[in-house]
Amino acid sequence: MNRFDYVAYDATAKELQANFKTLFEVLAKALEELGPNRPTSLALTALEESYMWVGKAIRDNQIERNGSADLEEGRSDS
Numbered sequence: 001m002n003r004f005d006y007v008a009y010d011a012t013a014k015e016l017q018a019n020f021k022t023l024f025e026v027l028a029k030a031l032e033e034l035g036p037n038r039p040t041s042l043a044l045t046a047l048e049e050s051y052m053w054v055g056k057a058i059r060d061n062q063i064e065r066n067g068s069a070d071l072e073e074g075r076s077d078s
Contacts (some may be wrong), residue, residue: 007069013062
């Protein structure tokens with residue numbers, strides 16, 4: 001398994017990702033209430049980056065937990 005392969009989440013990973021998504025959406029909404037300005041924009045960008053890294057951590061955790069993972073059909077590195 002290549003570190004850059006797209007993998008299909010199993011049920012545990014999907015549930016964990018959904019929980020994190022809900023939390024990130026709450027944070028994003030709170031940040032947006034600060035109004036459109038550069039600091040808010042930077043905070044939202046950092047939040048988006050954090051969400052991406054959470055997805056990578058969930059992926060890596062799933063592979064470690066299961067020893068491997070199915071590749072996600074329809075996704076490629078090209």
